[in-house]
Amino acid sequence: MGLIAMSERDLQRIEILSKVIADRMTMVSAAHVLDLSTRQVRRLLERIRTGGAASIRHKAIGRPSNNRISDGVRDYAMTLVRERYTDFGPTLAAEKLSERDGLRVSRETLRGWMTEAGLWLSRKQRRTFHQPRLRREAYGELVQIDGSEHRWFEDRGDPCSLLVFVDDATGRLMQLGFVRSESAFSYFEALALYLKRHGAPVAFYSDKHSVFRVAKKDARGGQGMTQFGRALCELNIEILCANSSQAKGRVERMNRTLQDRLVKELRLADIGDMEAGNAFLPDFMEDYNARFAVTPARLDDLHRPLNLAPDRLTEILCKREQRYVGSQLTFSFERKRIMLEETEVTRGLVGRYVETYAYADGRLDVRWKGYSLPYTVFDKDQRVTHAAITENKRLSDVLAYIKERQEQLPTPKVKTNSEKNGYTPRGRKPGRGRDFMNDPAVIARRQKALSGLDAAE
Structure with a gap:
């Protein structure tokens, strides 16, 4: 006889029952230790005496279950999964097998089948690991940028976004600024302050927000870059987009730290609006950098x-x-019609392209080969009722703008059905609950009718 595998429970039973056979323990004590009845202990002793210690093992060990699903049903289910539900999870695949194919299989059973067939990986198997990355060696070599939307002023003000610039080599806070939402203009303003204060770094490291990266691969304009990317290209600054949040973990951890420290500092200073908050940020950055900034590997400043x-x-x-520019010397810009004034220069621009310069303060400059063109704006005052594509990070700003426009419009008067149909009450009909016996009009008509009858008689 070869080796026989036994569980720890079976080995414990054999040890206790051998003591009973050797008269070192009573049957009642063995039943108490094994948590069995005395009758069951007597049965086990009889099995040991007749079949040996190996007979203690459960008879069903190594045998398929009597309630097992047949191999034919399993093969049929896996064939359907491979043909129709390859990229489905076990839960959804089990639902569709029941709804569409009439095959009822529990999701855990189907999960085991799909795992054995290599069609499903457990959460542990799907887990990815992000290896740590060393800091950049020099100050200004790489600056991580991100925006964090949060209730920075708690209940004292509206939620807003904080633009964060962090140096990768030192962990220094390079630039902070409260804005209503993340947009190209808000990043332009923050970048202008950064450049005037520190100079131009080698590269910026950001996420894949549409401000930094073109989302559509087949985008027509922009030469494959956003407005922010075009500006950095002219300034000879590289822009790198991370594939995951863990890749730019330094600025992500900084956001979490600021959501704790900065919120409490603003609370202690009793600041509840963005203007006062932006005035408070320079002192906060100076104190934070003095306490937590580290020394880089190289002392060079690459700005x-x-x-x-x-x-x-x-x-x-x-x-x-x-x-x-169309045949009427007009072109569209942000749901408005821009009409160029007719001059010697603009007469020859029909069918050509002009360049528009839109600034953060709302100014618009139209140029042709560097020459500014005079124009007028024809605005139809369109209401914001069309289905516009809005980014998630700009949703709060867009909703605030819509609410502001709605408050400016007059409240519409709701007409009743009678007013819609043109009905005007004449006031001669007695209304509900009216006293007909004492109504002067009714009394006058009754007296007139009675006098007519007396005259006829």
């Missing part, structure tokens, strides 16, 4: 000074687009 005129920087940090 480059900006040799640009202020007007040139303003022209770079704006939205620049090309617009087609």
Whole structure:
């Protein structure tokens, strides 16, 4: 006889029953230790005497279950899963097998089948690991940027977003700013302050927000880059987009730290609006950097000074687009019609493209080969009722704008059905609950009728 595998419970039973056989323990004590009845202990002793210690094992060990699903049903279910539900999870696949194919299989049974067939991986098997990355060696070599939407002022003000610039080599807070939402203009303003204060870094590291990366692969305009990416290209600054949140973990952890420390500092200073908050941030950054910034591996500062005129920087940090001029010397811009004034220059622009410069303060400049063109705006005052595509991070700003426009419009008067049909009450009919006996009009008509009858008689 070869080796026989036994469970720990069977080995314990054999040890206790051998003591009973050797008269070192009573049957009642053995039943108490094994948590069995005396009759069951007597049966086990009889099995040991006749079949040996191996007979203690359960008879069903190594045998298939009597309630097992047949191999034919299993093969049929897995065939359906491979043909129709390859990318389904076990729960959804079990529901569809029951609804569409009339095959009822529990989700856990189907999970085991799909795991054995290699069609499903458990959460542990699907887990991915992000290896730690060393800091950059020099200050200004890589700056991580991100926006964090939070109730920074708690109940004292509205929620807003905080733009965070963190140096990767030192962990220093380079730039902070409260804005209503993450947009190209808000990042332009933060970038302008950063460049004036520190200079141009080698590269920025961000997520895949549409401000930094073109979401559509087949986008027509922009030459494959966003307005922010175009501005960084003109400033000779590289932009890198992370594939996951863990890749830019330094700024993500900084957001979590600021949501704890900065919120409490604003509470102690009794600050409840963005203007006062932005005035408070420089002192907060100086104190934070003095306490928590680290020394880089190299002491070089890779920030480059900006040799640009202020007007040139303003022209770079704006939205620049090309617009087609129609036969009426007009073109569309943000749901408005821009009408170029007729001059010697604009007469030859029909069928050509002009360049628009949209600034953060609302100004719009239309240019042709660097020459500014005079224009007028024809606005139809369209209401925001169309189905516009809105990013999640700009939803709060868009809803606030819609609410502001709705409050400006007059409240519509709701007409009743009688007013819609043109009915006007004449006031001669007695209404409900009216006293007919004492109504002067009814009494006058009754007296007139009676006098007519007396005259006829």
